[in-house]
Amino acid sequence: MKIDVPGKVEGARIGVVAPLGMAAPRASARPAPAASGADLRLRGGRRLRERAIELFLLANGSAAVLIIGLIFVFLFKEGLAAFRDIQPIQFIGGQENTPTYDPELDTFTETRQFALVWQPVSDSPKYSLLPLLNGSLLVALPATLISTVIGLLVGIYLAELARARVRELAKPAIELLAGIPTVIIGFIMLTVVASLVQSITHSHFRLNAFVGALGVSLVIIPVVASLTEDALRAVPEPLRLASYGLGATRWQTVSRVVVPAAVSGITAAGILGFGRALGETMIVLMATGNAALITGNILSSVRTMTATIAAELGAVARGSEQYHALFFVGATLFTITFMFNLTAEVIVARMRRRLRM
Amino acid sequence: MEAKIDKAPPKAPEPPSRRPDYSGLIMTSLCRGATFLVGGVLVLLLFHIARHGAGVVSWDFLTKAPVEGMTAGGIFPAIFGTLAITILMIVLALPLGAFAGIYLVEYAGGGLLARLIRAAVNNLAGVPSIVFGLFGVGFFVLFVGRNIDRGLGPAGRSAIEQALGTGGGAAETGILFGQPIMLWAAATLACLVLPIIIVTTEEALSAVPQSHRDASLALGATRWQTVRDVVLPQARAGILTGAILSVSRGAGETAPILFTGCAYFLPRLPVAELFGVIPMVNPLDQFMELSYHIFILATQSTDSQATLPLQYGTTLVLVALTFMLNLTGILLRFVFRRRLARLS
Amino acid sequence: MRSKSLLVLVFLGFLACGGAADAKNITVKGSDTMVLLAQRWAEKYMEKHSDASIQVTGGGSGTGIAALLNGTTDIATSSRPIKAAEMKTAREGGINTFETKVAMDALSVVVHKDNPVNELTMNQVKAIYTGAINSWKDLGGPPKAIVRYSRESNSGTYVFFKEHVLGNQDYAPDCQNMPGTAAVATAVAKDPAAIGFGGVAYFLSQPDVKILKIKKERDSPAITPVAADGKSLNFEVVYSGEYPIARDLFCYTTGKPAGQVGAFLSWIVGPEGQAIADELGYIPLAKGQAAVK
Numbered sequence: 001m002k003i004d005v006p007g008k009v010e011g012a013r014i015g016v017v018a019p020l021g022m023a024a025p026r027a028s029a030r031p032a033p034a035a036s037g038a039d040l041r042l043r044g045g046r047r048l049r050e051r052a053i054e055l056f057l058l059a060n061g062s063a064a065v066l067i068i069g070l071i072f073v074f075l076f077k078e079g080l081a082a083f084r085d086i087q088p089i090q091f092i093g094g095q096e097n098t099p100t101y102d103p104e105l106d107t108f109t110e111t112r113q114f115a116l117v118w119q120p121v122s123d124s125p126k127y128s129l130l131p132l133l134n135g136s137l138l139v140a141l142p143a144t145l146i147s148t149v150i151g152l153l154v155g156i157y158l159a160e161l162a163r164a165r166v167r168e169l170a171k172p173a174i175e176l177l178a179g180i181p182t183v184i185i186g187f188i189m190l191t192v193v194a195s196l197v198q199s200i201t202h203s204h205f206r207l208n209a210f211v212g213a214l215g216v217s218l219v220i221i222p223v224v225a226s227l228t229e230d231a232l233r234a235v236p237e238p239l240r241l242a243s244y245g246l247g248a249t250r251w252q253t254v255s256r257v258v259v260p261a262a263v264s265g266i267t268a269a270g271i272l273g274f275g276r277a278l279g280e281t282m283i284v285l286m287a288t289g290n291a292a293l294i295t296g297n298i299l300s301s302v303r304t305m306t307a308t309i310a311a312e313l314g315a316v317a318r319g320s321e322q323y324h325a326l327f328f329v330g331a332t333l334f335t336i337t338f339m340f341n342l343t344a345e346v347i348v349a350r351m352r353r354r355l356r357m
Numbered sequence: 358m359e360a361k362i363d364k365a366p367p368k369a370p371e372p373p374s375r376r377p378d379y380s381g382l383i384m385t386s387l388c389r390g391a392t393f394l395v396g397g398v399l400v401l402l403l404f405h406i407a408r409h410g411a412g413v414v415s416w417d418f419l420t421k422a423p424v425e426g427m428t429a430g431g432i433f434p435a436i437f438g439t440l441a442i443t444i445l446m447i448v449l450a451l452p453l454g455a456f457a458g459i460y461l462v463e464y465a466g467g468g469l470l471a472r473l474i475r476a477a478v479n480n481l482a483g484v485p486s487i488v489f490g491l492f493g494v495g496f497f498v499l500f501v502g503r504n505i506d507r508g509l510g511p512a513g514r515s516a517i518e519q520a521l522g523t524g525g526g527a528a529e530t531g532i533l534f535g536q537p538i539m540l541w542a543a544a545t546l547a548c549l550v551l552p553i554i555i556v557t558t559e560e561a562l563s564a565v566p567q568s569h570r571d572a573s574l575a576l577g578a579t580r581w582q583t584v585r586d587v588v589l590p591q592a593r594a595g596i597l598t599g600a601i602l603s604v605s606r607g608a609g610e611t612a613p614i615l616f617t618g619c620a621y622f623l624p625r626l627p628v629a630e631l632f633g634v635i636p637m638v639n640p641l642d643q644f645m646e647l648s649y650h651i652f653i654l655a656t657q658s659t660d661s662q663a664t665l666p667l668q669y670g671t672t673l674v675l676v677a678l679t680f681m682l683n684l685t686g687i688l689l690r691f692v693f694r695r696r697l698a699r700l701s
Numbered sequence: 702m703r704s705k706s707l708l709v710l711v712f713l714g715f716l717a718c719g720g721a722a723d724a725k726n727i728t729v730k731g732s733d734t735m736v737l738l739a740q741r742w743a744e745k746y747m748e749k750h751s752d753a754s755i756q757v758t759g760g761g762s763g764t765g766i767a768a769l770l771n772g773t774t775d776i777a778t779s780s781r782p783i784k785a786a787e788m789k790t791a792r793e794g795g796i797n798t799f800e801t802k803v804a805m806d807a808l809s810v811v812v813h814k815d816n817p818v819n820e821l822t823m824n825q826v827k828a829i830y831t832g833a834i835n836s837w838k839d840l841g842g843p844p845k846a847i848v849r850y851s852r853e854s855n856s857g858t859y860v861f862f863k864e865h866v867l868g869n870q871d872y873a874p875d876c877q878n879m880p881g882t883a884a885v886a887t888a889v890a891k892d893p894a895a896i897g898f899g900g901v902a903y904f905l906s907q908p909d910v911k912i913l914k915i916k917k918e919r920d921s922p923a924i925t926p927v928a929a930d931g932k933s934l935n936f937e938v939v940y941s942g943e944y945p946i947a948r949d950l951f952c953y954t955t956g957k958p959a960g961q962v963g964a965f966l967s968w969i970v971g972p973e974g975q976a977i978a979d980e981l982g983y984i985p986l987a988k989g990q991a992a993v994k
Contacts, residue, residue, distance in 0.1 A: 046579065053581045054464055060456035061465065064555065065477040067548050071484065074495045099870055101833035106824055106919055108833065119871050121763070121854035122863075131874070153391035160366050161385055162392070170392055172687050177399045179683040181609030183648045184672050187655045188402065191665075195891060204846055206892055207877060221395055240367065251381025272483070279485025281612040286656060290853070290878040301877050306487045306612075311880065313491070313616055315763035315855025317770050317790055318499055330491040334484065341483040345476070424744065536773040622740055623756045643756070657733055657759055657881030663906075 155228025231265025410673030458558025561595020731765020762857025902982030
């Protein structure tokens with residue numbers, strides 16, 4: 001039996017519209033354009049005009065491709081220029097003077113060792129990317145974990161379990177949460193939530209990765225919830241009906257039939273959420289303490305790649321070493337999020353093909 | 358079979374005399390709890406902002422400039438700047454995005470080019486906002502801007518300044534476009550919201566029934582005439598929705614404009630008079646902006662305690678602005694979908 | 702369409718409240734330590750001279766100097782002297798930077814008001830900030846780990862502190878890098894195990910922080926920049942150099958300041974500008990220093 005899946009779940013374009021709560025345009029509903037260009041009914045001037053209009057629209061359409069291409073080119077042009085002055089190994093770590101203090105003698109002794117440190121403003125600038133990667137991951141992973149769990153539950157509720165009236169209230173509310181500017185969430189984290197968290201956990205650092213992760217999950221939960229909901233609704237009705245027909249309860253249907261059928265879409269949602277978490281700037285800039293440490297302790301301050309760029313870009317002179325290093329950080333970040341977006345798209349494409357048995 | 362958008366999920370038929378599905382009940386409650394938790398957080402957030410900010414927002418607050426080192430006065434320049442930058446952004450992004458959407462839906466079909474463009478749009482949507490900021494600095498300000506300056510030469514630069522009436526010294530310093538200005542900040546934001554506009558345009562156009570197009574073509578209209586006179590009028594509401602939602606997004610973004618034109622304290626508004634007569638926003642000037650203002654007040658203001666009321670007040674204004682825009686967009690989309698459902 | 706023309710009218714009306722643009726705009730960019738001062742100077746100067754138009758942004762001394770080199774600002778405020786490397790970059794770009802000293806600032810080290818430590822030697826501060834000392838126990842305080850608050854690397858305060866207190870050693874990697882001195886003040890006020898540093902002006906008005914006395918050597922007297930009344934500053938210890946971490950505040954311009962910029966800078970180093978510096982918690986130039994170099 002041929003099960004026709006409405007192409008609602010259409011790749012990562014949901015990452016664009018899902019926070020807006022709209023379904024992606026359905027492939028089956030897309031109008032077939034008339035035979036291109038060669039409209040034989042038209043004569044001469046008219047045909048030229050139609051062709052010109054089509055080319056104009058094509059030019060506009062290519063704008064997105066052009067912009068992505070330019071971002072690639074400029075980021076890498078300025079970023080790879082860093083290698084003119086900085087050796088590749090320096091992006092991993094460099095030689096560091098660690099002083100030890102003798103309180104009796106009131107003197108300092110220095111030991112030189114290989115350290116993974118980011119301190120670009122220094123007599124011997126250090127450009128290790130590892131603390132920054134560590135910071136970004138230490139915020140993004142917990143945030144994605146929290147958001148995927150909660151987002152999944154919310155998505156299931158909205159798609160399968162809620163009454164229509166509750167849905168109509170809850171869905172816009174979740175979307176409105178997505179619409180709150182991230183600087184405001186960062187501000188609230190900085191002033192209110194950080195103190196709250198410190199009084200509960202008695203952490204050493206008031207501003208740490210956990211506070212940042214909380215803020216970031218506020219932003220990502222709506223994304224994951226919308227994407228999950230779309231994925232669940234794309235599961236064909238006959239599957240549900242068959243399950244009920246076999247005597248399953250609603251929850252059994254949801255958990256054993258619908259969710260497994262939508263698992264690719266849900267995975268894509270999680271991956272997109274992770275990509276979004278990596279790219280978040282303002283919340284982590286204000287709430288994580290910005291200390292470039294390599295640590296696994298979530299209650300420690302961290303410095304993410306995004307916050308580093310945001311904090312330091314204003315102070316660099318064009319063409320200086322630090323300028324190129326920051327572009328290199330940006331290029332790295334861009335590559336990573338690009339990879340994740342691509343993966344999500346591939347997963348969804350494969351899911352669509354599989355469901356079209 | 359398509360799952361319709363507003364239909365409630367079918368109720369599971371109740372089998373007679375069966376013990377209650379405990380695990381199902383627990384899980385359902387968990388799901389409901391999660392949803393209400395998220396909703397509750399939203400309400401709590403808004404309530405907190407409203408409580409602390411309501412006392413600060415007054416007519417004076419909205420219409421006066423900040424004084425005494427940002428500890429008193431109002432935020433009018435920031436409101437003005439926010440409106441100016443988002444209008445400029447939409448002017449740049451809406452035609453580009455709408456035409457791109459029209460191309461994708463009406464002309465391109467499923468070919469390789471269309472797939473490439475859609476892939477690009479998807480990836481553009483996933484680019485981190487600070488990378489847009491880097492792009493804005495590296496490309497718009499330093500590449501495009503500097504090259505425009507070089508191309509214009511001192512004569513061209515003074516001519517533009519004369520036209521705008523801003524008598525600055527760009528002829529000597531040699532920099533008019535090649536610095537952080539509103540134009541480049543708007544261009545950067547336009548790149549950021551372009552995917553939103555393209556996708557909403559696509560959805561709006563796809564929702565117009567194919568039969569309308571066929572009828573128009575059968576009556577002898579060309580493809581462009583069909584698009585312009587039959588499809589677009591029906592899709593207008595949807596495209597407008599996209600514009601409103603992207604304005605809301607643009608007003609809330611801070612990272613892309615951090616280095617492309619925002620300032621902390623400007624003594625006067627970024628306006629100019631074209632040829633001394635027509636008042637217009639000066640896109641070659643810097644501007645203040647609400648989200649940037651909140652960021653600076655929260656992190657770099659000179660006395661955080663004294664400026665805290667201002668921070669909450671500004672936050673309230675920004676939240677109210679984005680909320681109104683978002684709500685309008687959502688309502689419009691609701692009405693628009695209702696209307697189309699009735700049509701087809 | 703009627704609604705379209707209505708929109709245009711509203712837009713124009715909205716613009717009309719802007720008013721005409723006028724004479725040359727002076728851009729001031731740079732030190733966060735000085736941004737409050739620069740803003741107040743700009744405000745008062747514009748009150749007196751209505752034809753002047755001055756815009757002020759912070760971002761850090763490094764940002765200001767970078768902007769001066771990039772040509773995007775007229776005056777760069779800086780809480781540290783310009784570096785040799787920056788002067789070299791400037792000369793390569795055909796810019797000759799000109800330095801004007803406009804005020805002085807006492808950099809203070811602060812802790813939470815409940816911290817029993819009252820004074821530290823320069824070496825102890827250095828040891829704390831380079832990571833050699835990690836617990837308050839080693840300084841006569843409670844057995845708590847020290848939480849270090851510092852500034853971002855674009856800050857003049859960061860650079861000055863690094864050169865003069867840390868002897869060009871690197872900061873400990875776990876320093877919390879705050880974007881402004883005010884953020885340092887807020888953080889230290891909230892954190893009992895904290896230590897921070899910054900221009901004293903920011904801490905005078907914070908009730909929950911304690912400004913520490915600093916000793917040059919172990920057996921030197923402990924000096925504080927705060928006067929006996931606890932509210933104003935003791936200028937003498939700064940002028941005489943007794944207080945070891947005081948610094949000059951500068952304004953950099955491209956070439957000798959002339960025209961509007963020159964007039965503004967002359968006003969700043971004159972009696973009115975210096976009175977404002979005093980009022981805000983900075984240290985005015987000593988008599989005889991107020992000559993533009």
